[in-house]
Amino acid sequence: MKLRKTVLVPFIAxxxxxxxxxxxLADTFKMAVGDAAGGTQWELGTxxxxxxxxxxxxxxxxxxxxxGQLGDEQDTVNNAAMGLLDFSILAINNVTPFSPSxxxxxxxYVIQSAEDAKTLTQGAIGKELTENTTRDAGVRIVxxxxxxxxVLTNSNRPVKTLDDLKGLVIRVPxxxxxxxxxxxxxxxxxxxxxxxxxxxxxxxxVDGQDNPYITIAAMKFNEVxxxxxxxxxxxxxxxxxxxxxxxxxxxxxxxxxxxxxxREATEHSFKYLLETEDQIRKDLTAKGMEISDPANDEKEWxxxxxxxxxxxFYKSIGGKEKLDAVLQALGR
Ligand code: MLT
Numbered sequence: 001m002k003l004r005k006t007v008l009v010p011f012i013a014x015x016x017x018x019x020x021x022x023x024x025l026a027d028t029f030k031m032a033v034g035d036a037a038g039g040t041q042w043e044l045g046t047x048x049x050x051x052x053x054x055x056x057x058x059x060x061x062x063x064x065x066x067x068g069q070l071g072d073e074q075d076t077v078n079n080a081a082m083g084l085l086d087f088s089i090l091a092i093n094n095v096t097p098f099s100p101s102x103x104x105x106x107x108x109y110v111i112q113s114a115e116d117a118k119t120l121t122q123g124a125i126g127k128e129l130t131e132n133t134t135r136d137a138g139v140r141i142v143x144x145x146x147x148x149x150x151v152l153t154n155s156n157r158p159v160k161t162l163d164d165l166k167g168l169v170i171r172v173p174x175x176x177x178x179x180x181x182x183x184x185x186x187x188x189x190x191x192x193x194x195x196x197x198x199x200x201x202x203x204x205x206v207d208g209q210d211n212p213y214i215t216i217a218a219m220k221f222n223e224v225x226x227x228x229x230x231x232x233x234x235x236x237x238x239x240x241x242x243x244x245x246x247x248x249x250x251x252x253x254x255x256x257x258x259x260x261x262x263r264e265a266t267e268h269s270f271k272y273l274l275e276t277e278d279q280i281r282k283d284l285t286a287k288g289m290e291i292s293d294p295a296n297d298e299k300e301w302x303x304x305x306x307x308x309x310x311x312x313f314y315k316s317i318g319g320k321e322k323l324d325a326v327l328q329a330l331g332r
Contacts, residue, residue: 027059027060027061028060028061028062028063029060029061029062029063029086029087029246030062030063030065030070030085030086030087031045031048031049031062031063031064031065031086031087031088031089031240032065032068032069032070032071032073032076032079032085032087032088032089032090033045033064033065033066033067033068033088033089034068034072034073034076034088034089034090034091034094034194034195035066035067035215035218035219036066036067036218036219036220037064037066037067037218038217038218039147039214039215039217039218039219040145040146040147040148040212040214040215040218040238040269040272040273041066041089041090041145041147041218041238042064042066042218043145043268043269043272044089044143044144044145044238044240044265044266044268044269045062045064045087045089045240045265046064047264047265047268047269048062048142048143048240048261048262048265049061049062049063049064051260051261051264051265052257052258052261055257055260055261056253056254056257060254060257062086062087068194068195070085070088071085071195072193072194072195073088073090073091073094073193073194073195074090074094074097074098074174074193076088076090076241077090077094077095077098077137077139077241078098080138080139080241080242080243080246081098081137081138081139081243081244081245082138082243082245083243083245083246084243085243086242086243086246087142087240087241087242087243088139088240088241089145089238089239089240089241090238090239090241091147091173091194091236091237091238092105092106092236092237092238092239093106093173093175093177093178093234094173094174094175094194095133095137095139095239095241096175096176096177097174097175097176098133098136098137098139099129099132099133099136099137100136100316100317100318101128101129101132101133101136101316101317101318101322102129102132102133103176103177103313103316103317104125104129104317104318104322104323104326105120105121105129105237106175106177106178106234107177107309107310107313107317107323108177108181108233108234108302108305108306108309108310109232109233109302109305109306110323110326110327110330111234111235111237111330112232112235112330113235114146114148114235114270114273114274116235116330117146117235117237118146118270119329119330120326120329120330121144121237121266122144122266123329124329125325125326125329126141126144129141132318133239133241134244137241138243138244138245139241139242139243139244140241140242140243140244140247141239141240141241142240142241142242142247142258142259142261142262143239143240143261143262143263143265143266143269144237144238144239144240144266144269145237145238145239145240145266145269146235146236146237146238146269146270146273147212147214147215147235147236147237147238147273148212148213148214148235148236148273148277149212149230149231149232149233149234149235149236150210150211150212150231150233150234150235150236151210151211151212151213151216151228151229151230151231151232152165152170152208152209152210152228152229152231153208153209153210153211153216153221153225153226153227153228153229153289154168154170154207154208154225154226154227155201155204155207155208155224155225155226155227156168156207156208156226156227157227158227158229158290158292159227159229159292159294160229160292160293160294160295161294161295161300162185162186162300162301162304165185165186165187166186166187167187168187168207168208169189169190169205169206169207169208170182170187170189170190170206170207170208170209170210171189171190171191171192171197171200171201171206171208171209172189172190172191172192172209172210173191173192173193173194174191174192174193175191176313176316177309177313178234179191180308180309180312180313181233181305181309184304184305184308184309185301185304185305186304190206192206197209197219198219198220198221198224201221201224201225202223202224208225208227209221209225210231210233210234211236212236212277213277213280213281213284214273214276214277214280215236216228216284217280217283217284222284222287222288222289225289226288226289226290227289227290227291227292228284228289228290228291228292229291229292229293229294230291230292230293230294231294231298231301232298233301233302233305240262240265242258310323
């Protein structure tokens, strides 16, 4: 947890003086990163840390702890809400249990491109969801990592149709929307924390899971999974959240530096995805993974998921009109 220096505040006349304080007074924030170093979460976090440090004239540092060292992704939301942790980067699906309205971003097949993801997170809808999350979960979204579509992996066989999927044991995050989506596809998935997933795949407790290409590579899932199916049901957004308590205890200048660093790191994350995803897909193939497309342009998958899952979650996202507003913002 960041050390607060409230006792120093009366003695510091201006924020500029605060920023020019000697390195010995540097304040270090802790940032939990759910994934291993090397993925989009890490890229967002390191960009944020660098920009924030520059904007505060070296006064403030951010130390990153990858691989869930500071707790499973869902636990980090609680810890940040209680002021025990400063920052966390985690998948949006692991924020939804604490802030149900962000579920609109994980309703299957709502986001259909990286541009859609950018429109929603950086426009009026993103602003509203950020405010809701501060209110409901006690954490503030200060940036976004764009990680690409969550593709399905498994260790048993190529999967193209929903019939191929039947009988596979698939791990999903503890997220009702994702659980319901697999149920609509005819399987009962296994909800499991992110921290347990690699070992469960390795020990064949589960056959498969879904996550973006960049995450699969960062987590070395190619060592324990063989087949990829290019489903596009969820575009993975990974917010950088900050404890609202810790944010409120900062000076206005530091708060402004946090928000600006978050915006700039978000821009960086978007470019990073576009520049790296293709190469990562090729690297995974070179390492032995086999990639298939879902049969018939994914029609059956889309139909089953949207017709049965969307209506179940109207209430938790704040009403059907919230989804309508999202679709309208996306020009649909
Ligand atoms: C999950 O599957 O729980 C998350 O998407 C993992 C992640 O944050 O990359």
